[in-house]
Amino acid sequence: MTRSSRHYPAFYEKGIPVLLGFIVLLALALLVLAVLVVLGLFPS
Amino acid sequence: MFIYLPLLSFLVSLALAFFVLRRWTQRRRPHLLLWGLGALFYGIGSFTEFYYGVFGWQPLVFRLWYLCGAILVAAWLGQGTAYLLLKRKTAHVLMALLLAASVYAAWRVFAAPLDPTQMLADELSGHALPSSVRLLTPFFNLYGTVLLVGGAVYSAWIFWRKRVLLHRTIGNVLIAFGALMPAFGGAFSRAGIPYALYAGEFIGIVLIFLGFWRATHPSAA
Numbered sequence: 001m002t003r004s005s006r007h008y009p010a011f012y013e014k015g016i017p018v019l020l021g022f023i024v025l026l027a028l029a030l031l032v033l034a035v036l037v038v039l040g041l042f043p044s
Numbered sequence: 045m046f047i048y049l050p051l052l053s054f055l056v057s058l059a060l061a062f063f064v065l066r067r068w069t070q071r072r073r074p075h076l077l078l079w080g081l082g083a084l085f086y087g088i089g090s091f092t093e094f095y096y097g098v099f100g101w102q103p104l105v106f107r108l109w110y111l112c113g114a115i116l117v118a119a120w121l122g123q124g125t126a127y128l129l130l131k132r133k134t135a136h137v138l139m140a141l142l143l144a145a146s147v148y149a150a151w152r153v154f155a156a157p158l159d160p161t162q163m164l165a166d167e168l169s170g171h172a173l174p175s176s177v178r179l180l181t182p183f184f185n186l187y188g189t190v191l192l193v194g195g196a197v198y199s200a201w202i203f204w205r206k207r208v209l210l211h212r213t214i215g216n217v218l219i220a221f222g223a224l225m226p227a228f229g230g231a232f233s234r235a236g237i238p239y240a241l242y243a244g245e246f247i248g249i250v251l252i253f254l255g256f257w258r259a260t261h262p263s264a265a
Contacts, residue, residue, distance in 0.1 A: 023193065034182045038179070
């Protein structure tokens, strides 16, 4: 996919990927937690 | 004071259900119906938390809370995203599986013996149920969270790459954050932090509401 020549306002240009990366990290942490719960290593 | 947080969550989730289902009546898209039902499950879950905080133990209220609030809500919201982003046939297959799993979960929750002495003082917790029933919950929540959060992140990323529809990019970021909040609230609650679940649910539904509102109102961008 090629990038459009259009741009978002500067805050969103840089902020959106950072926020999305942060969300993915949080989701991965939850995934690990869910595995620990299923394995009985964290209180359910 | 914290026992009133679920009442606020209930009101916000009702408002969300109203806006989403009104949109569904106009457009008849299945993802809107699923999101609307998910918001209603959210509302039932939060209302039962409020009921328990004010009026105390009631077996039916507890079972409704666990089924709607702890098991079904994330999965049904996520199923809405499945209809939005996946092929219709794939979404139908997942829907059939989710429906069967939901019926099974309802049977397990309503047939299980309850032990209210395991409950925290004025906060609902799943410990009144046998662990064999509680073990169902992570699977539903994993399914729902992966679809809802993953779908919102994917959509936001696509819009960002194309630099289009900024309002939808922002809306999806808010929805993704909001969808994670109840799960984190639940995790902190399990770790012994009082009312973390209620706080997470409230922040979550507010963010999801704002996200939906933002994504569907381009003029505000």
